[in-house]
Amino acid sequence: MQVIPVLDLLDGHAVRAVRGERSRYRPIQSSLCATSDPVSIARALVAATGSRTLYVADLGAILLRGAHDHALAALCDTLGDGFDIWLDAGFTAFAPMRALVERITRLSRSAAPAAIVPVFGTETLLDIGAIAEASACGFEPILSLDYRGGGALGAGHIESAWWPSRVIVMTLDHVGAYAGPDLETLTAVRAIAGARKVIGAGGVRNDADLALAADGGAGAWLVASAIHDGTVGRRDVDRGAGSALASPSSDG
Numbered sequence: 001m002q003v004i005p006v007l008d009l010l011d012g013h014a015v016r017a018v019r020g021e022r023s024r025y026r027p028i029q030s031s032l033c034a035t036s037d038p039v040s041i042a043r044a045l046v047a048a049t050g051s052r053t054l055y056v057a058d059l060g061a062i063l064l065r066g067a068h069d070h071a072l073a074a075l076c077d078t079l080g081d082g083f084d085i086w087l088d089a090g091f092t093a094f095a096p097m098r099a100l101v102e103r104i105t106r107l108s109r110s111a112a113p114a115a116i117v118p119v120f121g122t123e124t125l126l127d128i129g130a131i132a133e134a135s136a137c138g139f140e141p142i143l144s145l146d147y148r149g150g151g152a153l154g155a156g157h158i159e160s161a162w163w164p165s166r167v168i169v170m171t172l173d174h175v176g177a178y179a180g181p182d183l184e185t186l187t188a189v190r191a192i193a194g195a196r197k198v199i200g201a202g203g204v205r206n207d208a209d210l211a212l213a214a215d216g217g218a219g220a221w222l223v224a225s226a227i228h229d230g231t232v233g234r235r236d237v238d239r240g241a242g243s244a245l246a247s248p249s250s251d252g
Helices: 038-049 069-079 094-107 129-136 183-193 207-215 234-242
Strands: 002-010 013-016 053-058 084-088 115-121 142-148 166-171 197-201 220-223
Touching: 002 038, 002 069, 013 038, 038 053, 038 069, 038 234, 053 069, 069 084, 069 094, 094 115, 094 129, 115 129, 166 183, 183 197, 183 207
Parallel strands: 002 053, 002 220, 053 084, 084 115, 115 142, 142 166, 166 197, 197 220
Antiparallel strands: 002 013
């Protein structure tokens, strides 16, 4: 099973997510490095996990408090070719997503930056046709099915016929909560996902939780707090990828 590190951006900092309660998010204090600078945190997360994929939530854009175009361009330049950045920036439709990618491309100083993979979250998505439009334009989009308090958020009840090949189960109550992975919702989504890759998010505390997630059929899991706190590291990720419990998957 693939472990994908997560970077949350707010007010120019990498911040620690707490149960989706964004008023409580503060600049990250990490065991990996003594800064909340997004580029430094991204490098540390990659070094700690060996991942070639980074999930980035631009909370400034999602909350309409200021997008992080320059920081995103710097991340693309730093991580470079062969690396994917899964980006949730509160996209409501295809046009604003494409406009953001074009802005990041213009700001980039690298001849071979990391690739942006758009994540359409049901919390903010208004036009479900955006998924098909993005696919037609070669973006290979991801759909994040967002949940809070046991209920689906926004367009969370999109029929599975509209789903792309990769779907995230984003249970916001579990993010940063050390509550364990939400395998119940994951199982419910997998039951209707068909051959799609289903990715979990939040709640992972240690390598035992990674094993449970893999055993539950997750193709990947988004992890942040446990990496920053040192309870999940490169050895845990390698062990999970090589265990009999792991689900076969490709990076990205």
